[in-house]
Amino acid sequence: MSTPKQRVVVVCPGRGTYNAPEWGYLKRHHADKSALLESFDDYRRQHQQPTLTELDEEKAYSLKLHSRGDHASGLIYACAYADFLDIDQDRYEIVAVTGNSMGWYISLAIAGALDAQNGLHLVNTMGGLMQERLIGGQLLIPWVDDDWRPDWDARARYLALADEICKSGEGQAYLSIDLGGMMVFGADTPGMAALNRGLPKKDHFPMRLLNHAAFHTPLQEPVRAMAKEALGPALFGRPEIPLIDGRGHIWSPWSTDHKALWDYTLSHQLTQPYDFSAALRVAVREFAPDKLIILGPGTTLGGAVAQSLILSNWQDLDSKAAFKQRQEDNALIVSMGMPEQRPIVLRQ
CATH class of the missing domain: 3.40.366.10 (Malonyl-Coenzyme A Acyl Carrier Protein, domain 2)
Structure with a gap:
């Protein structure tokens, strides 16, 4: 059989x-x-x-x-x-x-x-x-803890940061990819700088992705x-x-x-x-x-x-x-x- x-x-x-x-x-x-x-x-x-x-x-x-x-x-x-x-x-x-x-x-x-x-x-x-x-670039940051459990408050803060960057006219920044426990943001040059300033620093995050444009955003x-x-x-x-x-x-x-x-x-x-x-x-x-x-x-x-x-x-x-x-x-x-x-x- x-x-x-x-x-x-x-x-x-x-x-x-x-x-x-x-x-x-x-x-x-x-x-x-x-x-x-x-x-x-x-x-x-x-x-x-x-x-x-x-x-x-x-x-x-x-x-x-x-x-x-x-x-x-x-x-x-x-x-x-x-x-x-x-x-x-x-x-x-x-x-x-x-x-x-x-x-x-x-x-x-x-x-x-x-x-x-x-x-x-x-x-x-x-x-x-x-x-x-x-056009633009991408930044990667985790929003789960070390045991891969979701931190919904952190996720909400990161999304709010991108929204505030756009509303303030400081630059353009958007969620690009929901990647499991990672969030990938796509932004123009001023938006990338603002994200870097506003996102928490831990280990090598937020990570800039080399040779990546702001995929999956209105910038495209x-x-x-x-x-x-x-x-x-x-x-x-x-x-x-x-x-x-x-x-x-x-x-x-x-x-x-x-x-x-x-x-x-x-x-x-x-x-x-x-x-x-x-x-x-x-x-x-x-x-x-x-x-x-x-x-x-x-x-x-x-x-x-x-x-x-x-x-x-x-x-x-x-x-x-x-x-x-x-x-x-x-x-x-x-x-x-x-x-x-x-x-x-x-x-x-």
């Missing part, structure tokens, strides 16, 4: 996940996908850009070079898409796909709403537009207009797997309007806050997965996923300690960017 498949939600990473430890990720894990990677490299050559192979293997890792939007986006997309192909779908049934920020673009390709090449075209175009304009209105002109709705189709966006909305294979999906991706998703916590809450409550698989590269998204599950009180998780015990008993989250976890989900 065959073993039933485990139900899994696939989570796609966003910007900032390809760093020095990830250099060579494609070469280490995906040398068997030469045809796919060569097609991606051909695309980059046609756009007079360093190929992903060159960035991953030949050009020594440089934060200034590799973290640029027009390079990081393609690298992260290729790593994540190739990781997805390695999941053993004889053992795992993928019931939904979601992602964080730029991970939404990757999710579109993973779920089949874009083919592999159009997925690269989307991330490369958006990464290029963001790098070209580089100029990019929205350019993106819609550069990328038409014909690129998009219906997903083959349910997609969960940055509002927690489910795009179904049976009812998705591809033009509405295009419009969300290049309008709301660019200029309004991205609620990754809501996406995870919907993923577990609506699809009841046995596991969540986080695609590589990088290992930084695991904490935000775990914190989102705690905020949802999924399976009675209420703290970091409870989550760690759950992971030891029977891993709920598998991160393909972690060498010790990767083999759990690979084809056998």
Whole structure:
């Protein structure tokens, strides 16, 4: 008698996940996908850009070079898409796909709403537009305590600070991403300075995210207009797997309007806050997965996923300690960017 498949939600990473430890990720894990990677490299050559192979293997890792939007986006997309192909779908049934920020673009390709090449075209175009304009920046700050329990008063203070900065005319500052126990704020230069002054200092927070624009805020209105002109709705189709966006909305294979999906991706998703916590809450409550698989590269998204599950009180998780015990008993989250976890989900 065959073993039933485990139900899994696939989570796609966003910007900032390809760093020095990830250099060579494609070469280490995906040398068997030469045809796919060569097609991606051909695309980059046609756009007079360093190929992903060159960035991953030949050009020594440089934060200034590799973290640029027009390079990081393609690298992260290729790593994540190739990781997805390695999941053993004889053992795992993928019931939904979601992602964080730029991970939404990757999710579109993973779920089949874009083919592999159009997925690269989307991330490369958006990464290029963001790098070209580089409007504003982002700051990251935790709002949970050391055991990942929510501090609702702290959250309210941080949101009030951003609101006051806008109302005072001192600058523009907005919530950009609800990232589990972290809040990411997007702001213009004066707004960034005001946030830095007003947010509490602890360890290395608030943290400025290098080469990140003020994604998911009204500051991206100029990019929205350019993106819609550069990328038409014909690129998009219906997903083959349910997609969960940055509002927690489910795009179904049976009812998705591809033009509405295009419009969300290049309008709301660019200029309004991205609620990754809501996406995870919907993923577990609506699809009841046995596991969540986080695609590589990088290992930084695991904490935000775990914190989102705690905020949802999924399976009675209420703290970091409870989550760690759950992971030891029977891993709920598998991160393909972690060498010790990767083999759990690979084809056998």
